[in-house]
Amino acid sequence: MARPTPAGTPYGNYAHAVLTANARRTPDRVALTYCGERNLTYAELDRLVNRRAHALAEAGVEPGRRVAALLNETLHVAEVYLAAAKLGAVTAALNPYWPADTLAAVVARSGATSFVYDSTVEGAVAEIRPRLPEVARWIKIGGPGRSAEAAGDTGSEGGAGNTGNAGDGGDGGKTVDLDALTAGAPEDEPALGGSWDDPLALYYTSGTTGLPKAVVHTHASSLATAQIWLDVPRTEGSVLGTGAIIWGIGFPALVGPALYAGMRLVLEQDWGPANFLRVVPRERVTHVSQIPSFYAALLGSDDHAGADLSSLRVIMLGGEPLPAALLGRMRERLPEAGVYCYYGQTEAPYTCFGRVDDGTTPLGSSGRARTGNAVRVTGPSGDRLVGEVGEINLAGPHRMAGYDGLPERTAEVLRGEWYVGGDLGVLSEDGDLTVLGRREDSILKGGLWSQPSAIEEAAVALDGVAEAGAVGVPAQAEGREATEQEVLLAVVARAGHTLDPAKITLALTETLPAHRRPDRVVVVDDLPHFQDASGGPGKLLRREIRERYGNRTEEA
Incomplete structure (x- = not known):
């Protein structure tokens, strides 16, 4: 069970620190814009999250318990993840693109006793629900569910479509309507049920075989990750834009940092090149985080020619190498934007980054360890290497606590303060890290x-x-x-x-x-x-x- 946050020290609770603190500091500043249709100030978003937290508690979600979250609507992700964090529940952040067999197996292994989902995934929920008898509470956000028969699925009694009254609490094979509970919920902050080293969430990383591994992050490690945007240029008017990649580790790596830094967060469902060209001018987006292939596609046609992208100031790129030719095209088209390359893993997000468009960081490098983090490269015997190929070691307060239910695998990758995840690289004398690839291929x-x-x-x-x-x-x-x-x-x-x-x-x-x-x-x-x-x-x-x-x- 999560321990209650000590009276008077709520800032170890992730949601309080990234959201409520800014609601008190700048209550009237816009915190979140959803699909160009809805704006929420920091105070309004905080009150909404509080109501969601009270509603989840009434539905039976308890501090320290696991709650599986299968959400595709970006606003619902933000509301539910932050509300669960305030309660001290541990969110198992499910990937909405997993096949049904993977979803069912991951939820069963997670130990979740509650399952919250939105209307976009009703079909998947109806398919996996009969396989998860250990889940006692099924909670729907985004309106009451349809009957299984109307949804074209008559395979199970008590499926996701059989919606009960708001007060059912999930009993009797019914689905709780979280919106109905929220409508009558108070706006005051709930009792904070977790902080610091208490588990906050399970974020999943896929391997070459077997089920995705559940990476345990705590309130403290996620708060350390939330400091990403403090290390790059920003102003009081900075705006982070992103799409439906925020379930899972995308949440503490994008949503949390934007709110923590007091930015305006623009949430879209579609963040492909076409919508990007519409949203950036409309919302005057300044900060984004993507992969180089996105810009290869964006600049590979003439569709971008008429779009006003002059607001962009910081572009974070990771996940794959940035070719020199592509960087050249980006500099020509986006001359006001600083281009940064970063390196991290689900187990230790955004550990290194550096600016590559101005020569501060050599192209091909992922930069230096950011403030409060550390990186080193070691040889087969564990000795530190400089200028030679070795295993990349990452350290810092943002590092995971371990893999859920996999103590042997955790022991393999956590070596003292360091996380050693199997990537090879070269560290220069100046501390710039160049990532080469996986150790298993070397x-x-x-x-x-x-x-x-x-x-x-x-x-x-x-x-x-x-x-x-x-x-x-x-x-x-x-x-x-x-x-x-x-x-x-x-x-x-x-x-x-x-x-x-x-x-x-x-x-x-x-x-x-x-x-x-x-x-x-x-x-x-x-x-x-x-x-x-x-x-x-x-x-x-x-x-x-x-x-x-x-x-x-x-x-x-």
Whole structure:
């Protein structure tokens, strides 16, 4: 159970600190604009969240208990997440794009006893509800539910469509109408049920196999993340725009920081290029956080030519590399905007960032650790490295508490104060971090890490090589460490060419350092790839290369 916030010290409660404090400081400033249709001042938003909190409590949501939240309407996300935080309930922040089987399994594992959802996901709720008998309270926001039969689903009694009276509390297979409860709820702040090191939410991160992992963040770690925008230029009139990516870690990484910094938060449902071009001029948006591919799409056509984007001042980019050519197009089109690259993970959001458009941070780097955070790079033995490839370690008060229900996995990645999540990078003497990729795709040879791409690029540069795939396989030579690997290189010949593995090995020995030189070369007809949405070849499947050719001892 969450402990009550001590009397007189409410600022350890996440929602009080990011919202109520500003409602008292600047009550009449607009806090939130929803889809251009509704404005809420900080005081109005705080009162609305208080009413939602009282309504959730009346519906049976209790401090310290898990409440699953499947929400797609951005305003509902903000209201429910903040209300649950005031109560001290632990929000399991579900992804509305997960398939039904994943949703049901994640909720069952979360231990949630309440489930709150909005009308956009009624179909998914009707499908998973019969599989979740441990959920005692089903709570609908956004109007009363439809009957299961009217919704085209007659498969279960007590499904999401069977809506009861507001006072049912979820008993008897009924759904509580949160709006009805809210209408009669008081506006005063509820008793704050959690603070500081109490769990605030479960945010999910997907792996290559199995269910998404539940990352536990506390009130304290989320408050530390909320300080992101304090480290970038802003004014009293700054406006953050975002769309329906705020469920999950997007909430403490975008919504919380905007409110904490006293900005105006513009929430949209659609944040694609077309609506972006409408909303930015209309709301005079100044701050955004996206991925580089968004700007490749935005600037890839002439649709942006007539749009007034002059209000943009800060563009945060992460998740993928920013090509120099794209940065050049962004600088030309958005000359008043500072372009920042950042790095972090769900387990430690926004740990590093730096401005790249003015040369302050080298292009390709993710910048330095932000105020109060730390980053280092370590070698296989745990020693700190500078200017060499190693594992990225992140630390700070924003770091997760652990993975829910996975103590062994938590112990693997939390090493003292550091989170070590499996990414490789290089840290410069000035503290700039360059992220290279996942450790599982990298090769450890001679005590040094290598990215496969460096080997593959050298191989493809050789005459007659059409494609190459490099992977690490267990070392076969005597006297090598158990963790040491050899480099296996699979190559595909160009049409009309014949490749000799021995000649390829010799040529690469002359051009590559020892830790990148292939120990075995195999010539193959083709390399395995993911299939992209259009049916064409996608990302190289290195695991399959290893499985196919890792045990071949002869050079083909």
